Amino acid sequence: MEVLHLTQLKKLDWSLVISLLILGAISCLFVHSSSVNFEQYASSFIIKQFLFYLIGLTIMFGISLLDIEQLKKIGWPFYFLIVALTAGLIVAPESIARTINQAKSWYQIPFLGSLQPSEFLKFAFLIVVSKVIIAHQEKNVRPSYLADFWLLVKIGLIVLPPTLLVYRQPDTGMVMLYMAMILPMIFFSGIHRKLLVVFTAVPLVIISTLVVLYVRFNEFFTEKVLGALSGHQISRIYGWLQPYEYTDSSFQVRQGFMAIGSGEFVGKGYLHNNVYVPEKHTDFIFSAIAEELGFVGGAFVIALLFFVIYRIVVITVVARDPFMTLMGAGISSLLAFQITQNIGMTIGLLPVTGVTLPFLSYGGSSLLSNFMLIGIVMIIHNSYKGYMFKVGD
Numbered sequence: 001m002e003v004l005h006l007t008q009l010k011k012l013d014w015s016l017v018i019s020l021l022i023l024g025a026i027s028c029l030f031v032h033s034s035s036v037n038f039e040q041y042a043s044s045f046i047i048k049q050f051l052f053y054l055i056g057l058t059i060m061f062g063i064s065l066l067d068i069e070q071l072k073k074i075g076w077p078f079y080f081l082i083v084a085l086t087a088g089l090i091v092a093p094e095s096i097a098r099t100i101n102q103a104k105s106w107y108q109i110p111f112l113g114s115l116q117p118s119e120f121l122k123f124a125f126l127i128v129v130s131k132v133i134i135a136h137q138e139k140n141v142r143p144s145y146l147a148d149f150w151l152l153v154k155i156g157l158i159v160l161p162p163t164l165l166v167y168r169q170p171d172t173g174m175v176m177l178y179m180a181m182i183l184p185m186i187f188f189s190g191i192h193r194k195l196l197v198v199f200t201a202v203p204l205v206i207i208s209t210l211v212v213l214y215v216r217f218n219e220f221f222t223e224k225v226l227g228a229l230s231g232h233q234i235s236r237i238y239g240w241l242q243p244y245e246y247t248d249s250s251f252q253v254r255q256g257f258m259a260i261g262s263g264e265f266v267g268k269g270y271l272h273n274n275v276y277v278p279e280k281h282t283d284f285i286f287s288a289i290a291e292e293l294g295f296v297g298g299a300f301v302i303a304l305l306f307f308v309i310y311r312i313v314v315i316t317v318v319a320r321d322p323f324m325t326l327m328g329a330g331i332s333s334l335l336a337f338q339i340t341q342n343i344g345m346t347i348g349l350l351p352v353t354g355v356t357l358p359f360l361s362y363g364g365s366s367l368l369s370n371f372m373l374i375g376i377v378m379i380i381h382n383s384y385k386g387y388m389f390k391v392g393d
Contacts, residue, residue, distance in 0.1 A: 016311045023359040024053045031362045034281035034288040052364045056371030063375025075127035085117035105169045116365035118166045123372045130326040133189045148191040173353030180337035181330040240351035259287040267294030281362045286346045324380045
């Protein structure tokens with residue numbers, strides 16, 4: 001068994017692992033820096049973040065020991081488990097699932113902290129949707145429009161019910177992440193181009209309509225469109241669109257501006273952050289990095305994050321397996337969107353959604369779920385490495 005584990009370690013993509021270790025070191029340093037310079041928190045979160053990283057790396061390695069067929073087998077059971085936990089939040093008492101920041105998204109687990117089931121839906125969706133698409137491709141060598149439409153219906157039946165549960169919490173940011181992962185998978189599913197055009201056009205038309213309503217018919221937009229949202233969501237939208245008029249709603253964003261801008265080119269130095277930003281160690285950790293390391297440090301972190309995505313894309317392309325391609329496309333798209341959304345909201349280009357910065361923000365559920373996705377990447381890497389060795393033999 002020990003020899004097997006050593007062999008598996010050698011088969012890991014070590015450029016990806018080393019990148020994650022560097023991100024882990026940066027994460028721990030700035031989670032500590034963000035939580036000790038102000039009196040908002042009783043202590044630093046560095047120990048917990050370090051432990052989360054160790055657990056995440058262990059989970060990643062454990063998943064990498066599976067093969068593709070074993071991964072497929074756990075897809076549906078894991079999906080139903082996480083959907084049940086997500087639905088359970090609706091009826092769970094405050095003692096085990098209290099409301100935080102106007103959202104009921106977490107279970108409180110004694111001695112371990114909080115568990116956010118919606119984070120793990122990403123892992124479940126990835127496997128189950130990929131299985132459904134591959135089964136469709138195998139059954140329909142030359143699929144009709146009706147067969148492809150039925151595939152979209154099946155994907156909708158899998159994704160939409162738990163997504164609506166997450167939206168109800170409310171957690172719009174997580175819903176956006178699901179869409180960022182699922183849409184590329186549908187694109188690579190091989191469905192007819194005309195259906196794909198229609199499928200793509202619908203959200204574009206909706207977004208364009210909302211923009212026109214906001215610009216030309218602002219009163220109607222305010223009463224009818226925003227009226228359907230919660231007060232928390234409305235305040236975030238106005239805080240983004242008009243940050244210097246809605247000062248209460250935009251306080252976090254404006255403080256983020258100030259922190260990033262004050263870092264200038266090379267930063268103030270480690271532990272020399274003096275601009276208070278709410279939740280600086282979680283959603284707004286990039287503002288701490290840019291404040292202390294400046295443009296140079298921020299650019300390095302962004303480059304490192306996108307190197308991780310680059311490695312995922314390369315590993316997926318080399319594997320040349322339809323099931324692996326779907327999962328790799330979903331993972332790379334999800335992480336790219338998440339990085340763009342988080343940094344975009346930190347610098348005011350995008351609305352604040354509560355989306356974390358992958359592998360850097362403090363938080364156990366987010367970090368562990370992302371390591372689970374990297375575990376799948378390692379399975380893909382191990383699979384084609386295994387084929388290469390077999391051919392060589």
